[in-house]
Amino acid sequence: MTATGTAAASRPLVPDRRALFPEPELPDAKALIAEGQALAKLHRVGPCPFLAAYGVASEAEFKRRAAAEKKVTLHAQIGYRDPARSRQAWAEIAERVAKAGHAVHRYGICLDQNMGYPAARRAGMPRGTGMILHGAEDFVALTRGAPVAPHYGDFMLGLPAALENTEAALAAGATSIGNLGQYFTYRLPLWDDEVFTTAETVKAIALIAAQPVEVLVHSNLDDGFVALFTDMASALGAVLLERDIVEGLLGATSSHCFGHTFSDPLTRLAFQHALAEANPNPGTMIYGNTVSYRDEPSVSYAGLASYLMADIVSQRIRPSGHAINPVPVTETLRIPDIDEIVDAQLFANRLIERSEGWMPMLDTAKAAAIGADIVAGGRRFHARVRQGLANAGVDLENPLEFLLALRRIGPKRLEEWFGPGAEDRDRPRGRRPVVPATTLVELETQGGAIAAALDPAQRRALEAASLRACVATTDVHEYGKILLESTLRPIGIEIIDAGINADPAAVVAAARQGGADCIALSTFNGFALHYVEMLRTEMEKARLDIPIFIGGRLNQVPDGSNTSLPVDVAAQIAERGAVVCRKVEDLLDGLARLAGAPGRR
Numbered sequence: 235m236t237a238t239g240t241a242a243a244s245r246p247l248v249p250d251r252r253a254l255f256p257e258p259e260l261p262d263a264k265a266l267i268a269e270g271q272a273l274a275k276l277h278r279v280g281p282c283p284f285l286a287a288y289g290v291a292s293e294a295e296f297k298r299r300a301a302a303e304k305k306v307t308l309h310a311q312i313g314y315r316d317p318a319r320s321r322q323a324w325a326e327i328a329e330r331v332a333k334a335g336h337a338v339h340r341y342g343i344c345l346d347q348n349m350g351y352p353a354a355r356r357a358g359m360p361r362g363t364g365m366i367l368h369g370a371e372d373f374v375a376l377t378r379g380a381p382v383a384p385h386y387g388d389f390m391l392g393l394p395a396a397l398e399n400t401e402a403a404l405a406a407g408a409t410s411i412g413n414l415g416q417y418f419t420y421r422l423p424l425w426d427d428e429v430f431t432t433a434e435t436v437k438a439i440a441l442i443a444a445q446p447v448e449v450l451v452h453s454n455l456d457d458g459f460v461a462l463f464t465d466m467a468s469a470l471g472a473v474l475l476e477r478d479i480v481e482g483l484l485g486a487t488s489s490h491c492f493g494h495t496f497s498d499p500l501t502r503l504a505f506q507h508a509l510a511e512a513n514p515n516p517g518t519m520i521y522g523n524t525v526s527y528r529d530e531p532s533v534s535y536a537g538l539a540s541y542l543m544a545d546i547v548s549q550r551i552r553p554s555g556h557a558i559n560p561v562p563v564t565e566t567l568r569i570p571d572i573d574e575i576v577d578a579q580l581f582a583n584r585l586i587e588r589s590e591g592w593m594p595m596l597d598t599a600k601a602a603a604i605g606a607d608i609v610a611g612g613r614r615f616h617a618r619v620r621q622g623l624a625n626a627g628v629d630l631e632n633p634l635e636f637l638l639a640l641r642r643i644g645p646k647r648l649e650e651w652f653g654p655g656a657e658d659r660d661r662p663r664g665r666r667p668v669v670p671a672t673t674l675v676e677l678e679t680q681g682g683a684i685a686a687a688l689d690p691a692q693r694r695a696l697e698a699a700s701l702r703a704c705v706a707t708t709d710v711h712e713y714g715k716i717l718l719e720s721t722l723r724p725i726g727i728e729i730i731d732a733g734i735n736a737d738p739a740a741v742v743a744a745a746r747q748g749g750a751d752c753i754a755l756s757t758f759n760g761f762a763l764h765y766v767e768m769l770r771t772e773m774e775k776a777r778l779d780i781p782i783f784i785g786g787r788l789n790q791v792p793d794g795s796n797t798s799l800p801v802d803v804a805a806q807i808a809e810r811g812a813v814v815c816r817k818v819e820d821l822l823d824g825l826a827r828l829a830g831a832p833g834r835r
């Protein structure tokens with residue numbers, strides 16, 4: 235967290251229109267909408283086994299029906315690199331779960347980040363661990379495999395290839411398409427044209443809105459601003475802002491998902507109540523609270539059971555259409571295999587049966603009261619953001635401007651300027667949260683504890699050395715970076731912040747400019763080795779010779795792999811001269827060596 239203790243008086247003023255939109259001209263939003271609508275003549279929701287088997291026109295219809303029957307539905311996530319393997323998973327998981335007497339109702343597809351680039355630009359651009367589909371035929375072939383609703387989520391809406399990917403997903407019978415949440419925070423490596431990305435997203439949502447059947451515009455809140463808000467009420471405000479754009483301005487149906495970072499069962503349930511209040515449309519799914527997982531599967535099972543029970547109870551009390559999502563405990567290590575996905579589905583189904591006996595023991599009044607606070611705070615945040623943007627001269631009737639303004643201001647400043655909590659200069663973002671988000675607080679505490687546990691002699695040496703560390707993440711995963719910062723700050727190490735989604739050239743420039751003694755990188759997206767190679771090239775070009783410390787998820791799918799699962803590439807990274815860190819303490823050891831090195835700076 236960087237904006238700790240911002241005093242109200244010193245809070246910077248909201249930028250004016252010119253600062254937000256320095257471009258001489260922005261595309262005409264009305265023309266973009268017309269273009270998207272016109273495409274609906276060519277691109278329509280196609281058939282798929284799910285729609286046929288359940289006799290529905292859309293997944294929204296299925297969800298409303300299930301909610302009316304208080305039936306808990308299930309989501310599973312598939313996304314191997316290899317489309318053939320994903321097709322096999324599509325059929326096999328459904329078949330094996332059906333044999334056990336249950337059903338998977340929807341599959342989420344993790345496309346690779348490379349699919350976010352327009353097709354013509356994909357070659358040579360970085361890849362992650364997800365699936366790469368070639369054309370609409372591949373999208374269609376996947377959904378044919380079993381009567382499970384296709385949810386084409388990530389790397390669609392909000393990315394430069396929004397329109398072409400949406401056309402392909404519609405052809406495959408998808409009536410839930412996302413992930414607008416990504417629009418707000420993601421930046422594809424080596425891609426800076428935000429206006430193009432926004433325009434393609436507006437066109438894609440207009441195309442969705444013009445379909446003859448209802449198609450949900452899905453947004454995973456944790457992928458958007460929410461993972462970086464300190465207040466759950468701000469998260470709810472974000473829902474209302476997205477509804478303004480998706481429904482109010484573009485005429486589509488907005489649907490929300492959350493869950494990765496909602497660790498506390500009480501506030502998880504409360505947020506579910508609040509979301510049902512703020513967005514009555516059927517929800518897509520509730521994501522697993524995977525940040526509660528640890529390396530040992532037996533420990534992670536407690537996390538799985540804990541969040542699933544909260545989600546099941548929630549669907550029993552106030553059905554919202556959200557499918558529950560039992561994320562295999564191996565997810566923390568790598569992309570889960572078919573056996574593990576089936577296991578998790580069976581576990582969840584048994585838990586649904588067992589939950590019956592829990593219901594009479596539960597009094598959810600407290601969750602409902604917290605939910606009401608979240609709604610009230612969320613509405614306050616929503617109104618303040620709208621007022622602030624209007625004051626800045628942003629046209630709130632124009633979806634392109636509205637989207638771009640939110641993205642450019644970003645979560646930290648949105649909360650600082652417009653957060654619903656009372657001002658408090660000692661709190662992160664200068665505000666006392668209405669209902670605190672748990673994950674960020676836990677990370678800061680963890681960082682402080684690591685610093686406090688440092689050997690006193692080592693700490694003194696580090697403090698005396700006045701080191702500077704250039705800290706960055708290679709992708710959107712920011713928690714590792716926040717943890718590093720929360721550890722390094724208390725021991726007097728100056729942070730040169732090279733940001734998130736940072737390209738190698740930008741990291742090198744920041745390190746040079748700030749006179750860094752080292753680069754500390756956090757990476758999670760499965761292109762760790764490729765990144766280190768690019769970084770080394772940039773460092774050589776800039777004649778920068780300082781140590782690179784790297785941690786996070788150090789894996790990559792090998793070129794030509796036939797399992798399509800990522801493998802650990804730590805050894806190859808070390809061969810390229812970077813210091814592999816499995817925990818934050820590894821960096822502290824490295825810095826201590828640096829502090830003692832003769833002739834430093």
Ligand code: B12
Nearest residue numbers: 461565566568709710711712713714756760785786815821
């Ligand atoms: C939280 C999370 C998210 C959040 C991130 C929120 C945020 N703003 O940071 C959200 C929801 C946004 C997200 C998105 C995605 N995620 Co994610 N995410 C995770 C999750 C659950 C936790 C990762 C995390 O932040 N942990 C907290 C850190 C602090 O702890 P840690 O990981 O144990 O790290 C320790 C050390 O490694 C060390 N450390 C970390 N970095 C560094 C650096 C240095 C220098 C040092 C010294 C130490 C160090 O610190 C920790 C304590 O010791 C993991 C799964 C898991 N349980 O690990 C998946 C995971 C990382 N995500 C994954 C993926 C694929 C994605 C997505 C591509 C989308 C998707 N389809 O799921 C997108 C990213 C898209 C993009 N453009 O980048 C994959 C990566 C696959 C792989 N590489 O094998 C994982 C592993 C899940 C999986 N198994 O599929 N994700």
